[in-house]
Amino acid sequence: MTTQRISIDPITRLEGHGKIDIFLDPQGNVADCFLQIPELRGFERFCLGRPAEDMPNLTSRICGVCPEAHHMASAKALDALFHVDPPPTAKKLREMFYSIFYATDHTTHFYALGGPDFVMGPDAPPEERNILGVIKKVGMEIAGKVLKMRADGHALIKMIGGRAVHPNWALPGGVSRGITEEQRREIEQRGREAVEFAKFSIQLFNQIVLGNKDYVALIVSDGYTHRTYNMGTVDAGNRVNFYDGMIRVTGPDGREHAKYRAREYRDYIAEHVEPWSYLKFPYLKKIGWKGFVDGEDSGLYKATPLSRLNAADGMATPLAQKEYERMYDTLGGKPVNHTLATHWARLVELLYAAERWVELATDPEITGKEYRVLPTQTPDEGVGSVEAPRGTLTHHYWTDERGILTRVNLIVGTTNNYAPINLSIKKAAQHLIRKGVVVTEGLLNRVEMAFRAYDPCFGCATHYLPGRMPLTVFIRSADGQVVESISRDGSQAG
């Protein structure tokens, strides 16, 4: 068998220097798939010996993708560490800030990353399957709408959080400053515009994706379906909440498996190690690690927009609730286990984030002057969690009595999904790569679509050039020899 080495063009929308190995069985069918990505090293060591109150600023630098999420999870961990409960105004300000971030973040994913697969179609040439293609197809005005939504979000994040990308605002016991009535009015106004933008985005999804029976068939196809557990944070009424609540896990059949507070996470989550990856694979401790398989007997869980909707009983805002119901009605009821429906769920969350933003901006307490309680107790250990756009984010700190960090543990959003992403890639590949089938760009893209739905980020905040972190897909025979590797443009070499 001739070993071919094909020049690789990087995947254009995934952070991290990724590599996918697809192993074929002797018949030439897919036996296994592994996604490998590099890990940033030494963060825990970097933190040890520093004052714990530095963490909201330090951890927001881990990753440029969701600094606001780290900032919030870290602040909540500090609340617990210093045994202090922020006043209502502080909690509402934090949640409003976080809703603005969410709306901005989900907008970017839909229009720049995941959306092009659907708007342009999975088989469109890669040079068209991007946000510029979306603009060409949908109309020029969409570019301005997307940029305005982002600009509004960033301006408000800066206004409230002190800095546009890396906020320096949340503190143990609250936040460093509140908002004025004038600022509140501006936040409310932009929030109302965000609601309209979210409605427009859902309408666009309806027209282009749901209006195309081939796309709907793709969403519900077996190759993109996994019956895993689902994780998400819920409020007292079991409705989705990004900032606070109980963590709820439901099974592939929709039944509640667990509901716990963030501080109890180690009773429910364990981490599996594989020799081929630096990253660990979290799984449900009480079910156990059964390998990269789905089903009720496997401890794999997903923590994505779709998982959050699956793990909840509904949305806490009226328009998002209607969309939630419509999504489940359309896709055959709860839970939905189709990975590609994550894009739809993300838009439902976009609408919820915008509505919640307005709700909080019009809350009488939001301009309150009591936005911080000073900690007075001796720090020891604290856990904080939020729903990051890419999954449940947990920060756990231990300190000495002076508040100097002695241990740090983080479970970041995408890590929750690392095992399911591998599962998704494998299943998509099994359906798309079979003996005798030539792997084309469209087919390769469909494998990539399986993990793009997760909006994955592997903690790489690096901004070095050339940021084209290549994703290499190697197809290997059962003995590990490279049979073929694949490029986006299909060019071959060697």
Add this chain to the structure above:
Amino acid sequence: MAAQPTTHPQHGRTRPTRTLVLGLGNPLLGDDSVGLRVIQTLRPRLLAWPGVEVDEECCGGLCLMERMIGFDRALLIDAMVSGAEPGTIQVLAGDAVPTQHSASAHDVNLGMALALGRQAGAALPAAGDIRVVAIEAADCLTFSAECTRDVKASIGRAAETVLTLLSEWR
């Protein structure tokens, strides 16, 4: 040394040219921070340059494009991993740089971000008015508040390169 503002042809003769000098990188990620360190060296020397704004960012793609709105020219300083010797300095044309986010997974590359911004009517520097001073890094994957030796040693040279480019633009 005070520089006189020039007038950019794209924007007529009524307004002085606005130039952005932007260091990029994560301050906690070893050599990735080199662009920020070059800026910290340069900042006092550029205070007297009218029309020049000096700043630091940890972003790329869409966010970086958005930061350039309203400027006639942009000079970016960033770490690079191309396989050259650590500390090697290269000057690249901005639109040609294949940067992919950096700060965001969840982003597009700079060229596409610029194209998007221009389609949306944003006032962005022309393709020829964006340049990048790239410094070859040895390690951008280990958390550290320090750059590695060769990269650290290149900071002064990179700063001089930036000043030379700015002088050419005047």
